[in-house]
Amino acid sequence: MINEHLAAESLSMVRNQKMSKELIVRGLFTLVLAALVSACATNTTKGPNDPWEKQNRKFYNFNDTLDRKFFTPVAKGYVAVTPKPVRASVTNVFDNVGYLNVVANDLLQGKIANFASDSGRFIVNSSIGLGGIFDPATSLGLPAHEEDFGQTLGKWGAGEGRYLVLPLMGPNSFRDLPDIATSMALNPLTYISAVVTVPLGVLNLINVRANLLEATNIRDQAALDPYTFVREAYRQMREFKIYDGNPPSESIDDYIDEDDGDVPAAQPSVAQPQAAKPATGAEVADPSVLKVY
Numbered sequence: 001m002i003n004e005h006l007a008a009e010s011l012s013m014v015r016n017q018k019m020s021k022e023l024i025v026r027g028l029f030t031l032v033l034a035a036l037v038s039a040c041a042t043n044t045t046k047g048p049n050d051p052w053e054k055q056n057r058k059f060y061n062f063n064d065t066l067d068r069k070f071f072t073p074v075a076k077g078y079v080a081v082t083p084k085p086v087r088a089s090v091t092n093v094f095d096n097v098g099y100l101n102v103v104a105n106d107l108l109q110g111k112i113a114n115f116a117s118d119s120g121r122f123i124v125n126s127s128i129g130l131g132g133i134f135d136p137a138t139s140l141g142l143p144a145h146e147e148d149f150g151q152t153l154g155k156w157g158a159g160e161g162r163y164l165v166l167p168l169m170g171p172n173s174f175r176d177l178p179d180i181a182t183s184m185a186l187n188p189l190t191y192i193s194a195v196v197t198v199p200l201g202v203l204n205l206i207n208v209r210a211n212l213l214e215a216t217n218i219r220d221q222a223a224l225d226p227y228t229f230v231r232e233a234y235r236q237m238r239e240f241k242i243y244d245g246n247p248p249s250e251s252i253d254d255y256i257d258e259d260d261g262d263v264p265a266a267q268p269s270v271a272q273p274q275a276a277k278p279a280t281g282a283e284v285a286d287p288s289v290l291k292v293y
Contacts, residue, residue, distance in 0.1 A: 048231060049162055056165040060227050063170060067209075072216075075209040082210075089133045090207045095144070096125045096132025100186040101179075105147035109155045117142050146241055148183065150176030154242035163231060171234035 050056060079087070099122045106115035121142040125132045138144065153175050154160070161174025169180075184190050189197045223229035239247045 049160065050231065051162060056163065057227055059165040059167050062167060071209050074206055075213060078206050079210045079213070087207060087210060090203065091211065092135050093132040094204045096122065097189060098183065098187050101183045102145055102147045104186055105149055105152045106145070108152045109147065114145055118145055149179040150238065151242050160235065160238065163235070171230060176238065
């Protein structure tokens, strides 16, 4: 469970300072175009679409081991010495600095009302909120939304493509991969000296991991096969976001392969349990512990 996946902002913090901004942006958009072609050429499927499962499991185990032995203890120490209001402000700052990606994808998805609202939210929190330390926009009726380029591709019909587990970055897919580039390109930290952004990236990484401690405890207690649990939770979460909380699938079971053989019909006298609704809140939190975006 290492998201989101380092976050786009974390990836940008280890870039080569000598690389020109022009080359960075050119490379990012080349990646976006290449991944966009791959995503759009992929058919939508309800199965796990995980033909690289063997290699994905290796990366998952690497990420999980690193998380358990290093990032989790560090995150727990951070929680122990950092008051909750301070952690909330840190979260607000990094959410705000990456919010231009949300604004841009509102526009790309044709969500004009959200585009106006999210633009106002970014301006208010960046100014009155002192760079996002505080969140006056919410109290002013400008709620936060979650949009990214992977959701935009899904909105316009791109299939999710093959499931991927990226070293140090966690769950992903062919459709969601371009968002790494767009998030970097639209994040102001990408264009600031690494002397500033590297320490900020480390802080962001630890803070995000601390925010996910409870979610990973749920995973560890509930999952017989953590890899499958994380994969299906990620795919459910992505569909949930693409459809703005109203996906056509009624439960996570729709994502799991079923036998091709005939299934005996249920007896009329036996009441069938209702399908579970897509999880919300912490239950659909990104299954990648260190995913920042």
